Amino acid sequence: MTILALGDQLTRTVGPLADHDGRVLMIEARDFAHRHPYHPHKLALVFAAMRRFRDRLQAAGHPVDYRRTETFADALEAHFEAHPDDDLTVVRPASHGGADRMRRLVSDAGGSLTVVEDERFLCSPAAFDEWAGDRDTLTHETFYRHMRRETGYLMDGDDPVGGEWNYDDQNRETPPEGYEPPEAPTFEYDDETHEVIEWVESEFSGGYDEPPYGGDWADPEPFRWPVTREQALRTLDHFAESRLPEFGPYQDAMREDEWAMNHSLLSAPLNLGLLTPDEVVERVLDAYESRDVPLNSVEGFVRQVIGWREFLRHVYRREMPELATANQLGQTEGLPGFYWTGETDMACLSDVIDGVRRRGYSHHIERLMLLSNFALIYGVEPAALNRWFHAGYVDAFHWVTTPNVIEMGSFGAGVFATKPYASSANYVDKMSDYCSDCSYYKTKTTGEGACPFNTFYWDFLDRNEDELRSNHRMGLVYSHLDNKDDEEIEAIRDRATELRERAENDDL
Ligand code: SF4
Structure with missing residues (x-):
């Protein structure tokens, strides 16, 4: 029996590897990594951690088949050619449908697969x-x-x-x-980790529908x-x-x-x-x-x-699978291009997105109250924002980002979020030091120089009034919207249209 250890299953203290002294199969499939414009640090992290885990298993006496192939199917075919009667055991993959996909691949390669539950979590x-x-x-x-x-x-x-x-x-x-x-x-990293970092930079840059982090222009910090x-x-x-x-x-x-x-x-x-x-x-x-x-x-x-x-x-x-495409507010905007470059005059988003570009990381309040909040009030389709988080963050896996981004950040499904996490520049100014050095005015909602967070916040409430006004947790904010007269509402709508056009022209 062979344990198949996936790239996010690098654990020996619990699970099937805890009491297994036989063969382990690990697969480094390039096409998987080519599917999205992943941040180079994310790919380097997963590949380097897999290879170092292989070293640790080998040092402990496990025979490890570490296969670097184009696809998972190629690796499984080679495995069952070498070990025709082998049974594979894998911890249930975290991604929706992952176990079924793995079963099909193993079956196509002529083998059998046993899926065991993931014991690393505290609640089964x-x-x-x-x-x-x-x-x-x-x-x-x-x-x-x-x-x-x-x-x-x-x-x-x-x-x-x-x-x-x-x-x-x-x-x-x-x-x-x-x-x-x-x-x-x-x-301090060993030579092989340095090789992985260099290989990722040369192998995975460019060729994506969406702008990748990993182009020549990306220039991330050292891993x-x-x-x-x-x-x-x-x-x-x-x-x-x-x-x-x-x-x-x-x-x-x-x-x-x-x-x-x-x-x-x-x-x-x-x-x-x-x-x-x-x-x-x-x-x-x-x-x-x-x-x-x-x-x-x-x-x-x-x-x-x-x-x-x-x-x-x-x-x-x-x-899942409904959660991945949930969009109860019917938001349809694409993700503004500056999410990939950090090139915006908004001081808060510019700094945080530049940090994601450099390190594949920002902390949770920046994710929720800056990046998700702006996309929400701008009107971005939740799945588009989810794809961006999934590609850009070193810690992002589907099971993590989908509920965080689609539900919590985008109020996509109403599964557990009871209201949208929408806020204006007030919150950003209270919790950060960005607004004082920003070229936008944190107190203005309309007119030249008005902070886009303010314009889009009120525009969001206005646009989604039919869906949100009856939400008892939104009563107070709608009472503030009610205090705005028709002229003000019209000015907010006009400013939101102007700002969207500027975002589309990379000029926000
Ligand atoms: S003024 Fe607006 S855009 Fe500028 S830093 Fe503050 S919240 Fe961000």
Whole structure:
């Protein structure tokens, strides 16, 4: 029996590789990587992490068939030619329909495949479905409390440690002038990882329908992500030791030139399997108990891992395939070209998109309140925005981005989001230092120089009035819209039309 280890299944501590000492098959298929204009750091991360995982397995005595082919089918054909009676076992692929596609490929190659459930997550499909039961609506907060009780993390008997389930009221601070978060960790890479980085740059640039990051013009920074378990553990230690204490209060803050703030940078190694959620949470709880790290920071992080991450995985599992194309507001605009270049006069989007271009990353509040928010109020089709996130971020996989982008960011389906996350420059100005140096006026909604976030915010409410006015959570904002007279509404519509034309001409 051979274990097929996919590129985001690089885990030996749990799952089939934990008690397997036989052959392992790993497949590096080029056509898969050519399908989307992926950020070169994302491809380098996956390929380098796979090859280093192969080295680790071999060092532990596993025979590893590491096949570099054009397609998965080519690799499977070669595998079954070499091992005609072999049975393959694979952990259920996270992408919708992935297990069925894999079964077909293996069957076409003349073999058989056993699919086992992914044990790395803290909540199994059966446990989630039992929790969901006949509930009309699935809310993250209810699930999160359930997970706290199930895992016992941050629990004091039946009660939450500290008396509250969440401390977000302490987590919306802005850092003082001149605040410098701890430097993000960097790593020394082996020769093969350097070769992968160079190979990706030469192999995967250009030739896509949408502008790629990986063209000559992209010029990303040097690659900086952990590709081995040791490097991933160092990232975890670094977070628990130095970034965690101020993670909570500043988790929603955005600062020009501070791309990481105090965020953990653990999503990529977690999603690849280099770390497991329980060890990440337990390391953070250890810091809480041994070093008296503030509870609001610890709880905010634990919620992301045992709550949000698990919740989204199951929402994706249950709501696909409809979720991928959900578009309940009927948004039809294409993604503005500056999402691929960062070339816009909007200081906030210019800086954050430039950071994505350079590193394949931005932190969660920039993703939600800048990138998704702007696309939402501009009217971008949710699937187009999802494709962009999927291609551009080192930690993006379909099961992660689809519920985050289509539902949370774009209010595409109404599965768990109860209102759209739409906001004007007010929010950006409150949580960032961008507006003071921007060529747009943060207080203007119409007329020359008016901030596009303001124009599109009101235009969004106006455009979607039929769908949104009856939403009880939107009552207050619609009462503000009602305060605008016809002349003002007309000026907003005109300005929105003008700004869309400018965006289409790369002049926003
Ligand atoms: S004024 Fe508007 S476009 Fe400029 S930084 Fe602020 S929110 Fe962004």
